[in-house]
Amino acid sequence: MAGTLSVQKIQGLASSATPTVVEVSSGHELHTNTLKGTTTAGSITVQGENTATTNLQQGLAKSWVNFDQENSNVLRDSLNVSGVTDHTTGRYSVSYSNNMNSIYYSSVGNASSRGASTATYNFCMIDDYQTTQTSSATRYASTNYSSGNFHDMRTCNPSIFGDLA
Secondary structure, X not given: OOOOOOOOOOOOOOOOOOOOOOOOOOOOOOOOOOOOOOOOOOOOEEEOOOOOEEEOHHHOEEEEEEEEOOOOOEEEEEEOEEEEEEEEOOEEEEEEOOOEXXXXXXXXXXXXXXXXXXXXXXXXXXXXXXXXOOOOEEEEEEEEOOOOOXXXXXXXXXXXXXXXX
């Protein structure tokens, strides 16, 4: 039997000690535009393996970008990125559309250069030599591990994890 149930809100009893549970059986889908924590609006706990849980918001990337540093910093795709600034060979900054809450966020990234026939071991890292990290942008350096030189990469993929302002 197929059918549709449309409701504005599902709410448990305020006096109940047990949470309201909405269960969707296997092979079916639950569609929603917004998920919001009950106790704290920005906090949803996700059940992981066995008894492990994780906070949904803390585990999501708040910003990421894929761009071509070799060819005028062409942005291929991004989330929460307002632009990339080229400082010099292998050094650039990624600016955020929505700032981070503080300067204490986590940044990860990788880089790839030309399709060489030998391994070149390229990577991108936070470049805090000349400036400190801010809540609105992160400065990176792309380096060729083999030579130790800064190098413009064909693909740069930095990502940010932490709290948005």
